[in-house]
Amino acid sequence: MKTTLKSDIEIAQASKMKPIVEIAKNIGLEEEDLELFGKYKAKISSETLAKLKTKQGGKIILVTSINPTPAGEGKSTVTVGLGDAFNRIGKNAMIAIREPSLGPVMGIKGGAAGGGYAQVLPMEDINLHFTGDLHAITTANNALAALIDNHLQQGNELNIDPRRIVWKRAVDLNDRALRKVVVGLGGPMQGIPREDGFDITVASEIMAVLCLADDLKDLKFRLSRIVIAYNYNKEPVTVGDLGVQGALALLLKDAVKPNLVQTIEHTPALIHGGPFANIAHGCNSVIATTTASKLADYVITEAGFGADLGAEKFLHIKSRSAGIKPDAVVIVATIRALKMHGGVSKEELAAENIPALTLGLSNLQKHIETIRDFGLPVVVAINKFITDTEYEVETLLKWCNQEKVEAALTEVWEKGGAGGIELAEKLLSVIDNEVNKFQPLYQLSDSIEYKISTIVQKVYGGKKVEFSSKAKKQLLDYKKFGWSNLQVCMAKTQYSLSDDPAKLGRPADFTVTIREFKPSIGAGFIVALTGDIMTMPGLPKKPSALNMDVDENGNASGIF
Numbered sequence: 001m002k003t004t005l006k007s008d009i010e011i012a013q014a015s016k017m018k019p020i021v022e023i024a025k026n027i028g029l030e031e032e033d034l035e036l037f038g039k040y041k042a043k044i045s046s047e048t049l050a051k052l053k054t055k056q057g058g059k060i061i062l063v064t065s066i067n068p069t070p071a072g073e074g075k076s077t078v079t080v081g082l083g084d085a086f087n088r089i090g091k092n093a094m095i096a097i098r099e100p101s102l103g104p105v106m107g108i109k110g111g112a113a114g115g116g117y118a119q120v121l122p123m124e125d126i127n128l129h130f131t132g133d134l135h136a137i138t139t140a141n142n143a144l145a146a147l148i149d150n151h152l153q154q155g156n157e158l159n160i161d162p163r164r165i166v167w168k169r170a171v172d173l174n175d176r177a178l179r180k181v182v183v184g185l186g187g188p189m190q191g192i193p194r195e196d197g198f199d200i201t202v203a204s205e206i207m208a209v210l211c212l213a214d215d216l217k218d219l220k221f222r223l224s225r226i227v228i229a230y231n232y233n234k235e236p237v238t239v240g241d242l243g244v245q246g247a248l249a250l251l252l253k254d255a256v257k258p259n260l261v262q263t264i265e266h267t268p269a270l271i272h273g274g275p276f277a278n279i280a281h282g283c284n285s286v287i288a289t290t291t292a293s294k295l296a297d298y299v300i301t302e303a304g305f306g307a308d309l310g311a312e313k314f315l316h317i318k319s320r321s322a323g324i325k326p327d328a329v330v331i332v333a334t335i336r337a338l339k340m341h342g343g344v345s346k347e348e349l350a351a352e353n354i355p356a357l358t359l360g361l362s363n364l365q366k367h368i369e370t371i372r373d374f375g376l377p378v379v380v381a382i383n384k385f386i387t388d389t390e391y392e393v394e395t396l397l398k399w400c401n402q403e404k405v406e407a408a409l410t411e412v413w414e415k416g417g418a419g420g421i422e423l424a425e426k427l428l429s430v431i432d433n434e435v436n437k438f439q440p441l442y443q444l445s446d447s448i449e450y451k452i453s454t455i456v457q458k459v460y461g462g463k464k465v466e467f468s469s470k471a472k473k474q475l476l477d478y479k480k481f482g483w484s485n486l487q488v489c490m491a492k493t494q495y496s497l498s499d500d501p502a503k504l505g506r507p508a509d510f511t512v513t514i515r516e517f518k519p520s521i522g523a524g525f526i527v528a529l530t531g532d533i534m535t536m537p538g539l540p541k542k543p544s545a546l547n548m549d550v551d552e553n554g555n556a557s558g559i560f
Contacts, residue, residue: 008115008560012123015264023262027094027295034260037131040122043257044270046216049291057293058092059327061427063302063381064311064371066363067504068494070346071336074115074383074413078332078420079302081118081412082381082427084265085420086298091428094296095120095267098284098304099134099259099274100127101202103174103537105559106545112274115560116413118420120261120269124556134172134201134274136255140248141170141204145196147244148228149183152192158237162194164230166518168535172201176538203279203535206248208489208523210256211273211285212321219256220249226522236481238521258288265417268295277304278494279535281313281525286322305494307331307367312459315374316440317487317525325438327431328377330423332410333364335388335396341505350387354395361399362506366497368405370459375437377430380407381423406430444485448475448517451488452528456512460497463509471528474517478526487525491518491533499531 020042021031034042063082065073079095086093097120100112105127113123120126129135145167152162171178178198184191201207205226213219224240231237239245258272272288275281282304283289292299303310303318311329318324335357336349342360344353364380371378380400382393393409400407406426411419442454449465456462467475478484495501498510518527547558 008113008119009123009557011116012113012119012121012264013555015119015121017121017262018266020260020262023266023268024260027268029295035257040261041125041131042260043131043254044260044291046257049215049257049287052291052294055294057290058297058299059431060289060293060299060301060324061328061330062311062314062326063300063330063332064307064367065305065332066337066367067306067308067341067496069337069340069504071334071340071349073332073334073337075302075332076112077115077118077413078330078381078383078410078423079300080114080120080263080269081410081417081420082330082423083267083269083300084118084263084417085412085424086300087265087267088417089421089424091298091424092296093267093298093300094292095263095269096284096289096292096299096301097269097271098302099130099271101134101200101274101276102128102172103200103202106539106548107174107537107543108540114263117264117416118412119264120271121264122261124559126261126271127559130271131259133255133259133272136252137204137206137210138170138172138201140251141201141206143251144206144228144239144244144248145169147242149191151242158241159231159233160229160237161232162192164234165194165196165228166230167226167228168197168199170199170201170204174200174537174539176536179534179536197536199535200276200537202274202276205520205523206252207273207275208280208520210252211275211281211283212318212523213256214286216249216253216256219252220245222522222524223248224522227519234477236519256287258285258291267417277310277313279491279533281317281489281523282310283314283318286318289318289324290322307370308459308497309490309492309494311371312455313489315438316442317489320440320444320487321524325436326376327436328379328427329371330379330381330427331364331367331371332381332383334383334385335392336385338364338396343504352389352392354391357392357395358399360505361396363497363504365403366461366506368403373441373458375439377434377436378405379423379426379430380405381410382407383413384409384411444487448478448484448488448526452490452514455488455490460512461506461508462498462512464511466511466513468513468515470516471514478517478519483519483521483526486521489520489523489525489527491527491529491535493531493533
């Protein structure tokens with residue numbers, strides 16, 4: 001497919017959408033099953049979601065990648081293009097992906113609606129306010145924060161220690177100035193002075209709870225389990241203790257319903273939830289993925305960043321929560337990114353460099369090993385760029401053949417679904433012909449220390465784990481509180497297999513340091529913070545917002 005259009009937004013704006021009720025009919029849904037947001041967006045009603053629960057689910061394909069680099073990998077683009085490719089070869093397919101956060105949209109990463117001719121539409125809406133889900137999560141998060149401070153002001157019946165309040169406020173933007181703040185200043189009538197801070201909304205536990213809940217009832221139960229503080233006896237205090245889980249669920253009653261949109265090629269897509277994979281579990285909602293599996297024979301979904309983060313959390317956390325057994329995994333790699341892992345600077349990526357490519361393949365190799373350790377069939381998607389040379393492509397394909405892993409050259413950015421047909425056909429082949437022995441790498445009955453060591457050694461390829469004195473004390477408390485049987489959600493840099501973003505490729509003999517833990521009891525996991533990872537990002541020197549504009553007719557520009 002040839003085009004003179006250069007940007008994702010130009011391609012999106014030139015594409016013609018079908019009414020969403022027409023898209024819905026193709027997957028067996030009628031207009032009464034939908035709650036419409038204009039002509040091209042809709043939520044699936046609670047009644048329809050409940051009815052679909054009893055249906056048999058289709059096959060689920062997870063898309064992940066190598067460790068990301070500034071060169072780009074195109075995981076969301078491949079996910080969208082692969083769904084289109086399945087439909088092109090006569091398979092009934094849907095995609096299920098996350099909602100973008102305004103933090104990276106206004107910051108540096110860009111949108112999360114795919115790219116080129118493999119996009120979900122309406123792209124501008126999806127990348128901005130969409131159907132308001134993230135705003136509802138932000139409001140619920142901050143309502144809880146306000147209710148905690150009001151409880152302190154009104155007598156503090158729960159005996160909450162203001163120094164041990166762990167619940168932060170949230171905003172869906174990158175704002176480093178809000179990482180640490182002081183609230184309650186101004187005298188006795190203005191509240192109890194204390195140190196506070198903001199997380200980005202996608203790092204809020206309410207986001208994780210919404211994405212892991214089965215339905216509204218489960219959402220309310222999970223909300224009640226959220227730990228907000230500790231009392232003067234150093235015992236946990238929960239949302240249920242405060243008695244506001246009903247109010248929070250009320251604020252989220254519409255946000256919990258998945259959003260139906262379409263790709264450029266009119267493949268149905270459910271977009272719902274948006275936790276980051278470096279500081280949260282990085283997967284779209286359980287409700288969206290399982291609903292898509294009831295409406296289609298094949299569901300293409302993605303998990304954030306590389307297989308060491310998003311895929312590991314999908315396979316350990318989301319799969320357990322949803323009872324999902326993935327049928328295959330796609331690892332997206334680009335020759336450009338592999339050369340960066342081999343030591344080439346971004347400015348020199350256009351030049352052919354076989355030695356750097358060969359060296360960088362060690363990163364891809366580790367991710368392949370990880371997926372195989374989980375017992376799952378795997379296919380490598382080589383996301384082609386215009387600067388890739390024939391020799392580089394030949395070298396990568398030859399290496400994949402030597403590793404006995406299926407690989408497909410993928411050109412969905414330029415060609416849409418047509419550029420993903422080879423990948424789709426190879427996936428069908430491995431699903432039909434390879435044995436699926438999926439199993440987690442750790443059991444819930446294992447200790448938190450063992451779970452973390454297993455992830456570090458088997459998924460990252462590290463040597464050992466060290467725990468700070470604070471982390472060690474927290475582990476003792478968690479055992480006392482009965483939290484040892486929860487899953488672990490690692491908060492780690494996305495750029496490296498280690499906890500040091502400068503260590504590209506496949507580092508060896510490294511130690512991962514756990515500086516502290518954060519209990520996410522409502523979500524059902526313990527967050528382990530490594531390195532200098534933060535739950536509120538900052539903006540770059542030249543944020544993407546500088547390029548954004550809107551004309552007098554409301555037409556957007558500069559969104560990636």
